[in-house]
Amino acid sequence: MKSFRTEIENPIVEKDILELDRKIQLFKEGKIDEERFRSLRLARGVYGQRQFGVQMIRIKLPYGKVTSEQLYRIAAVSDEYSRGRLHITTRQDIQIHHVSLDRTPELWAQLEKDDITLREACGNAVRNIxxxxxxxxxxxxxxxxxxxxxxxxxxxxxxxxxxxxxxxxxxxxxxxxxxxxxxxxxxxxxxxxxxxxxxxxxxxxxxxxxxxxxxxxxxxxxxxxxxxxxxxxxxxxxxxxxxxxxxxxxxxxxxxxxxxxxxxxxxxxxxxxxxxxxxxxxxxxxxxxxxFEQPITFQELGIPAVKIANEDAFQKWKETNVIKQKQEGLFAIGIKVHLGDFYTPKARLLADLVKKYAANEIRLTLRQNILIRHIREELIPFFYVELKKLGFANAGYNSTADITACPGTDTCNLGISSSTGIAVVLEKVLEEEYPYYLNNREIAIKISGCMNACGQHNMAHIGFQGMSIKAGNLQVPALQVLIGGGILGDGKGRFSDKLVKVPSKRGPDALRILLNDIEQNQQKEETFLAYYDRQGKIYFYDLLKGLSDTTNLVPSDFIDWGHSENYVKAIGVGECAGVVIDLIATLLFESEEKITSAEEALKENQFSDSIYYAYTAFVNTAKALLIAEDIKTNTQAGIITSFQEHFVASNKIKLAGSFEDLVYQMKDENPTEAFAKKYLMDATLFYKQIDAHRKSTVSYV
Missing domain, CATH: 3.30.413.10 (Sulfite Reductase Hemoprotein, domain 1)
Structure with a gap:
């Protein structure tokens, strides 16, 4: 097995990275089954990609906050381990694609030098806040x-x-x-x-x-x-x-x-x-x-002289992209990032700007954009000029023309049809035919490549979901059109109604029909949602249903946006949830690991953590025996009840009392050192008893 040095000062983080490296080697040697390994790597931000042999790395950036030092580090990692492209997600993360599995521990170790983690960015855990x-x-x-x-x-x-x-x-x-x-x-x-x-x-x-x-x-x-x-x-x-x-x-x-x-x-x-x-x-x-209440400071206090070449464009940009802050004299600038994708050279130059002339912080947004904070009013022209050099001064931040889209079939196993391809075309339609929507924040357009809604299409005012439809023996890339969702405020919202499926190549026509109808029939000061409710779902279905006709398809309809060959529906195994079917031996192995974790937490006086690790060891151990008997293990509470019924009450396993009482001690006792020690001992003895029982009755496969 290869040796690997992390050079990480935090021992907890270092152990985590070394553990990932060790498990990768064990997986390659066939000592860990694929399903269990998938669960482990997902919990460490390593996600299988549509393309064979490479991984998507999701970087967990809580509430989207990124310093210039962190942005430099992410850019360096993307250049070293991938292709220099960064993708902002609708959960304020950054994703890096096309990374070799072998190199993921090294990549993680590099990120941690600037306090950036991959931990629990994917999998069955608490995702990014x-x-x-x-x-x-x-x-x-x-x-x-x-x-x-x-x-x-x-x-x-x-x-x-x-x-x-x-x-x-x-x-x-x-x-x-x-x-x-x-x-x-x-x-x-x-x-x-x-x-x-x-x-x-x-x-x-x-x-x-x-x-x-x-x-x-x-x-x-x-x-x-x-x-x-x-x-x-x-x-x-x-x-x-x-x-x-x-x-x-x-x-x-x-x-x-x-x-x-x-x-x-x-x-x-x-x-x-x-x-x-x-x-x-x-x-x-x-x-x-x-x-979070410290005074705002700036590295550079000077005001660089700049000349605005196009005053009208500058004013339009200010109207749509500049936000007055509650801090007197300070402003935020929104950067419209096309489909959430930007590249490392621009990332470094942006980091330089933020470090020198803002307050060394950006926030990634839920609409896949960037917000620079704490900009002095007199620096706004300078930022416009500098951002324009980077291609980051497009007007329309958070507007109708700022479309949200997941990666779809570009990289995701679950993508059905191209979400990024249609997004590019729809943004072009808005820019060329409906330029006034650059200042419209009433209608949000969102696109997902499948039903899982990573692009949040089913809570959008106008949403598109990637699908496919049959035409004879061939498959046609398609879009489900949805209308009527949105945020109402103070915790209230609404979901979009599904209207009609149309071939993807007719997506632009669907948008044109909707926008033209709104312009012709919407009453003065009537909101889009009020107009939708007044007209009703059937009205909009009738508007669009002609686009769903598949009897008049042309050859280009069989080719998805961004592609040159006929569409082929190809859906892989999704990993968004990281759900796995555990093997018996793996479960018992996990129980050992939980007991070890409980022991380590106890040594650190983390009594509550120790108790919970011991609790999960009880559950995993019981689950292993239940699976061996083909008994349902849908919930942890169900596992505890079923083990009592099938093994303890029947005297197959002898305990001093009921299994429920043994496990649920944690609910009745305070998390003291004494109880943590006792509970850990109980879990250890139970594991040894079950492991011995299993070995004496059934051979491992």
Missing amino acids: TASETAGIDRAEPFDVSPYADATFKFFLRNPICQEMGRKFKMSFSGTDDDTAISFIHDLGFIAKIKTENGVAKKGFKVLLGGGLGSQPRHADVIYDFLEEDILIPTIEGVLRIFDRFGERSKRAKARLKFLVKDIGVAAFLELVADEIQTLEFQTVQIDTAA
């Missing part, structure tokens, strides 16, 4: 949500309760009632609120639970109108523990939190959470906001 990109500068915000998003990210990174859940878990923090972080589509969404009691203003959050997109979108439920800031972290931990214990694990399509909440009801779910919070080590967690 998103937030309003204007958090901290928004004139309407009650307070800056950035430190709360930051604290949530740090508290749950590598936290044992959310390492191997049934599915991914997404959270967002919105700074104002405009809800720009889209709380209603998240597993947990938070909107900043101030509540005044007896003349004292308190910070807190409106909390939404159980939202999601995908093939079955669900609007999140409001569970608290006001949750005080110091119980934010315990509430999240309680929700995660209940999801981990009761969430579906066998049926991928039903494994998200939204299905659990729907099945048992919000009230019953919150009762479980309330009981769980009582068992936590910390009932309250104070969040330190001091680091």
